[in-house]
Amino acid sequence: MLKLKNHQKTLLLICSFGLIFRLLGLINTTLSGDFAYHWHMAGGIITKGIYPLLGPAASMDNSFHLGPLYYYLLAIPYFFGKGNYHAAIIFFSLLSTFSIFVFYYVCQNWFTVPQSLKMTALYAFSSYMIAVQSFPWNPYILPAFIIFSLYCIVQSLKGKYIFVTLLFLCFSILLQAHATTLFLLPVFAILLPIRKIPLRFYAAGLVVFLLFLAPWIFTDLTTNFSQTRAGLAIFQAGKTEQCSFLNYIVNHGHGERCFSQIRNSLFISRIFTMSLFNTQNILIVFLALFTIIILLLQTDLLQRKLIFSWIVIPTVFFLFYSSNVYLHYFLILIPMPFFLFVLLLEKLNKLGKLGQKISTAIFFALIIFNIGSYLFSLQTPRG
Numbered sequence: 001m002l003k004l005k006n007h008q009k010t011l012l013l014i015c016s017f018g019l020i021f022r023l024l025g026l027i028n029t030t031l032s033g034d035f036a037y038h039w040h041m042a043g044g045i046i047t048k049g050i051y052p053l054l055g056p057a058a059s060m061d062n063s064f065h066l067g068p069l070y071y072y073l074l075a076i077p078y079f080f081g082k083g084n085y086h087a088a089i090i091f092f093s094l095l096s097t098f099s100i101f102v103f104y105y106v107c108q109n110w111f112t113v114p115q116s117l118k119m120t121a122l123y124a125f126s127s128y129m130i131a132v133q134s135f136p137w138n139p140y141i142l143p144a145f146i147i148f149s150l151y152c153i154v155q156s157l158k159g160k161y162i163f164v165t166l167l168f169l170c171f172s173i174l175l176q177a178h179a180t181t182l183f184l185l186p187v188f189a190i191l192l193p194i195r196k197i198p199l200r201f202y203a204a205g206l207v208v209f210l211l212f213l214a215p216w217i218f219t220d221l222t223t224n225f226s227q228t229r230a231g232l233a234i235f236q237a238g239k240t241e242q243c244s245f246l247n248y249i250v251n252h253g254h255g256e257r258c259f260s261q262i263r264n265s266l267f268i269s270r271i272f273t274m275s276l277f278n279t280q281n282i283l284i285v286f287l288a289l290f291t292i293i294i295l296l297l298q299t300d301l302l303q304r305k306l307i308f309s310w311i312v313i314p315t316v317f318f319l320f321y322s323s324n325v326y327l328h329y330f331l332i333l334i335p336m337p338f339f340l341f342v343l344l345l346e347k348l349n350k351l352g353k354l355g356q357k358i359s360t361a362i363f364f365a366l367i368i369f370n371i372g373s374y375l376f377s378l379q380t381p382r383g
Contacts, residue, residue, distance in 0.1 A: 007113050011104050011120065018100045018124035021371070022093035024378060025134025031085045032383030035136055039085050042074035047083075053215040054227075055176055056138050064230035067176030067216040070138040088136040096133035099144035100124045102151050103335065109154045110303050115342050118363060122338040127278040127373040132331070135382055139178045143334040145170050146184070150335075153191050161201045164192070168205030172212040179231065180329045183314040190309045264318040264325060265289065268311070271330040275337040276366065278373045295340050303343070310336050 004012065031039060034056070044050035054065040074088060081087020103123055107116035123129060123143075132140045152167035167188070174181040210217070220227040269289040273279050296308055314332055318325075348359035 007117060010117055011101065014104075014117070014121050014124045015097055015100050018130075019093060019097040021125070021130050021374060022096055022134040023090065024375075025089045025093065025131075025382075026086055028378050028381050029085075029089055029135060030381050030383035035085070035088075035383060038071065038074055038136065038138070039078065039088065041071045042078040043083060045071060045075040046079050051215075053219045055216070058179055063226075064179070064233075065216075065227060066138065066179065067172075067213050069173055069176040069212055070141070073141070073173075074136065085136075089134060092136050092141065093134050095141070096129075096144050099133075099147045103147045106147060106150045106154055107339075109157070110306055111339075111342070115346065118342045118345070119335070119338045121367060122276070122341060123335055125367050125370050126275050126338075127370040127377065128274045129334075130370075130374045131377065131382075132328075138176075139328040139331060141177050142174060142181065142328075142331040145174050145177065146332065146334060149174065149184075149188065153188065156192055156197065159196075161197050164197055164201040165205040165208055167192075168209040169212065172209045176213070176216070178329070178331070180314075180332050183317040184310075184332055187309050187313050190313075191306065264321060265315065267325060267327065267330050268292075268315055268318070268333065270327060271333050272337040272340070274327065275334065276341055278370060291344065292340060295343055298347075299343060303339075307336060307339055 029035075038056065041052060045052070052068045052071050055068040055070050056066055058064045058066060077087035077091035081090075100120060100123060104116050104120040107119050111119065129143065133143065149167055149170040152163040152170060155163035156167070171181070171185075171188070174184070216227065266285055266289070269285045269292065270280055272288045272292065273281070273284050277284060292311065296304070296311065299307055311333065314330075345359040345363060348355040348362075351358075
């Protein structure tokens with residue numbers, strides 16, 4: 001009989017409850033909006049043999065389309081569920097729960113076992129993450145596949161270079177889920193042992209990447225690079241708007257084309273506060289921004305390479321983006337909020353027994369708050 005160690009039992013418990021909470025999305029998810037349209041496209045693949053060459057239109061510009069891979073991914077639960085849309089909720093709940101399990105082993109590359117378990121619990125029980133990962137929508141698969149990508153990087157660091165090919169596959173899926181994933185390309189390059197990886201693994205990975213992106217590339221080539229031109233146009237300066245700075249700060253510039261540098265910086269903090277505290281309160285967002293800066297300067301060298309590059313590089317790219325912006329664009333920063341918060345708790349642990357008690361109390365209070373917040377949100381239909 002297999003005997004599990006204590007940390008493995010804890011991990012199994014976290015994953016089990018993580019799955020249960022995500023499956024609760026069956027209660028309040030309705031087939032409407034983008035979900036209904038995407039489900040219809042998946043149905044066309046299964047029932048009519050209609051194979052789309054382009055995926056969902058980008059929210060930033062409807063003339064720019066992502067790759068179609070999300071539709072084909074959604075076709076899997078459509079097939080097994082025989083058209084019942086609840087199958088999609090179950091499918092993505094299982095996928096995201098598997099990412100919880102993988103996340104723990106990713107964390108262990110940079111953090112201790114107790115730290116890794118805390119980070120995994122925060123990711124598993126985050127009210128925002130549960131809501132995101134129990135709803136079928138293309139940007140919402142980003143956290144899971146980012147974690148799978150991190151796992152491939154960790155295995156590559158250990159000399160298992162076959163995972164480089166799988167990393168290219170994950171990146172192709174990410175890029176077809178949301179275009180902001182492109183901002184992570186230099187981050188992955190920094191983390192990978194680029195010079196040690198044999199060229200054949202890069203070649204195999206590139207073939208896989210292009211193969212899964214082939215429908216989008218074909219469409220782009222046969223329509224006079226319409227998708228490339230639409231994508232580049234997104235980064236051109238948007239029209240000037242007259243904005244009240246006070247109203248802008250209070251509303252976080254949601255969807256506005258003004259003060260983009262300040263707006264985007266606030267959104268980076270906002271993904272932290274939503275992931276951890278399920279709030280967009282402006283005071284907490286500013287406090288989070290200040291705390292992020294302090295912690296980035298105080299992390300260990302090995303951890304700093306991971307966290308610093310993952311936060312700073314996308315931030316720099318977002319400074320050049322002035323079109324409409326929404327919170328899900330910043331899902332590419334997951335799982336950094338959980339890394340930094342646990343490192344903050346570790347600083348309390350170093351203050352003696354009182355600090356350890358405070359740290360433990362904050363951690364469990366946050367878990368309970370997030371679970372309660374998500375359960376309360378089930379009253380509101382989603383679609």
